[in-house]
Amino acid sequence: MMSLLWNLLVRPVIALQDSEKAHSRSMLSLKLTQKIPPINWLLKLSFRAKELPCSMIEWSLRNPLGLAAGMDKKAENVLAWENLGFGFIEVGGFTAMPQSGNERPRMFRNSAHGALINRMGFNNPGSEVAAGTLAAVQAKRKNPTMKILANLGRSKSTSNEDAADDYCTSLARLWKHVDGFVINVSSPNTPGLRELQEGDALKSLLDSCVSKEKECGGGKPVLVKIAPDLSNEQLEMIIDTSRGAGCAGIVATNTTLERPQPLNKKSSAFISQSGGLSGSPLKHRSTEVIRHIHNHTNGEWPIIGVGGISTADDAWEKITNGASSIQIYSSLVFKGPSVIKEIVNGLTRKLKENGLQSLDEAIGLALRGE
């Protein structure tokens, strides 16, 4: 019902708006609804999925579906995401310094491809302000039902040589207010950032972040987020380096620089935009990356699978290829919040169909005996 209403009433209005304006208006509406108890109750009633308990890293989650980084860049809608029923969310990316990001327009949408292209460039209030926002929201959460990861990036004005300081500054500021960290070395929109995925640069950055986390008190997992545009050799080097540095897991993947074949004139104009592409055309590649990580680590290292998930079948594919949990961004834009329930309830059905008792049994199922 809610999904029908979304398609009939909300989607056509959003389609008429500039992508970033539509996004900002949606974030503002969520922010306002958080303050109105009857609306919170309605959100829970309409959108919350049934519980699908699972474990990720050392956490017990109410379901394996998370919100991907970049949707809530100010961490201003935590309570709304919790009401909508996510098992976990990733807020940010945050940088040590506040940034306005790249020039607009910088976010593009194409429904024929089911894809977005963005070149936002880490527009965010900076980790100091974000820490204040998160401290205030944490004070209001009496019985938290979802975990919060902070996505960390490098400020544009900081060089790669000084990147560790930038990431560690944000990590220390946010440490008290979140449950874990994702070190993002894979955004295509900050010049040079992806170079931090390479050899010694990656090792030194991750060593610093893991040490800083311990210095702050320890016990909050540090994960790394990678690009889909990597060779198998590069991927294996990143996995080995990150595990060696003590990272608790990996988020695969960020947006891609690859483009799908054009479908028509409108789609040609869309795919010619520079930036990172997300949504349906990323689905296959991100699953390949997840499968490779799972095989390379014998399924022993937690993978958060993200890229082109828009149905329960897509989520199942990611999990059976090795992801222990999943995240969405683009499908929330195209389908609205009912996609959360659709995916989680669909996964529960998939478990039953396959005669499995728990989601943990499904992780890597498609690869057993390969």
Ligand SMILES: Cc1cc2nc3c(=O)[nH]c(=O)nc-3n(C[C@H](O)[C@H](O)[C@H](O)COP(=O)(O)O)c2cc1C
């Ligand atoms: C507008 C936009 C902003 C994003 N910002 C970030 C970010 O700050 N940090 C990050 O790690 N990923 C960011 N991402 C990538 C998403 O977290 C996710 O990895 C990607 O969109 C693929 O998932 P999807 O196909 O479900 O959208 C962003 C994506 C979009 C569309």
